[in-house]
Amino acid sequence: MSARDELRAYLVKHRLAGPEVPTPRQNNLRHYRLFAQGDPRSLMGLGPAARRDEAAVLALMVERVGVNPDPRHTEGADSIDPDRTLDALDRLAALLRRTADRRGSVLAGTGHPNKLAGFHRALAEALEAAGCTVHTPARGTRFREPTPEGERPRYLDVLDGVLVTRALDGPDGPGRPGPGDLAHTHSPLPVRLALTALADAGHRPPDLVLGDHGWLCGAGRLGIPAGGIADCNDVAPFAAEADGLVEVVVPLEDGSAPSCYVPLSDYVLQRADLAPYNR
Template identity: 45%
Template sequence: MPILSRDALVEHLLRSRIAGDVATPRENNLDHYRKLANGDRHYWLGLELGDRWTDEQDVLAVMAERWGVDDPAHRAGQDTIDPELTVDALDRMAARLKEAAAGRQRVLFATGHPGALIDAHSRVAAALRAQGCDIVRIPGGLVADEGYVVQFADVAVFERGASLWHTHSPEPMNAILDGLALLGEAAPDLVVADHGWAGRAAQRGIDSVGYADCNDPALFCAEAEGTMKVTVPLDDHVVDPRFYEPMTAYLLNAAGLLG
């Protein structure tokens, strides 16, 4: 696949609705900001936010900065993600991936969106392995949330009832990190993930970079605080997973991981 320029990638993000006019409506976004501010742990994504984000307007202000929500009077209807901010965050993620490659670091990949992001994560894992990184192989038999934590194509996912599940829970990441410690294996130097997988890794002091939708404010709040290293704003489940391929190629190229 040809590597897109920044401008061409912005156009692709808009056409595919990975950014720009995204599927998540404004009402849903504001409802999630309110629930985070009210202390609903489901929306904290494995982070411990304490009493630092109890004002919904503070959460909205971070989202305005991190993915372009800039009109507090906009309360309903179509919502958007600024694609320029998406690419800015991809560049920041690329810098951390480049650091991992240079140091041949130990890297763990995980996703709560296996139907959309598993291939994007897997391609990055393969590129880092080619540079000598140690891609974490998770312990077998891990259990969390009445299901199993398993690994496909180097990416940890949650399985239940013979299906891979969409999950926001931090418990699968807890299971991995605790399982590694029980076996005497080193914790990852870097986690590349999303949802509670990314948030809980960051909360446990591991460098964490990942993706988040505009209705998942916790990872953006954590980046603003410095707990998350990078959070990339995007629609994390567009209709065709192949739409993420140009974005992933851009990321790998910016990280110096192609060729």
């Protein structure tokens, strides 16, 4: 069995892709509707031109992700085509190889710090070992993020070489972050702040941004090559990819245990011929 066939079986077994992924159809359709309505959180930093009507959003996600194409399917399981996932992982590997060949500069960040930080870290570490420069700017920078519950205070931090967002109003009270205060975010503000800090320090924009959510869309809208992961309810990264703003988006369940993504980062690094730097 080839490495691709083995990974396809792994994706389906762990429901990272396949006919029944954890994100239910009703959740997907709700997010598709919000994107069509121009909800800022759903746009993840994209401009109004990225919007599509609900039928066009569903068509986009059928094409890019492999969700169920039937608009009458409104509840229950939905799907991610594992072959689309594998094809995108191959494209991500090619993007890493091109970045390594030019000894480019890299910025890695995630809006899913409890889930995907390890995946992005493995790729960034391999690129750094291959001669790339990995930047971690703007650590400690504070900002306010709009959320459905109102604006919340946040700050940027670095988790093992990956930029993440932390809450300032954590379990120990406002302004006193405590353990477990990593914040899930769709916002493009973190990547904008990181890029501003790089520029202020005299650096040119990075040659590659690795990430998800607003990290992909925020970088892509500024013309910076970006690649990473998006779930079947995250329309914006796939719209950005379709519009030529983002290089590669891997359709993948993004809420599984961090260890589930290790075989995927291993596969990408092997395909990029960066595997010796993976450990």
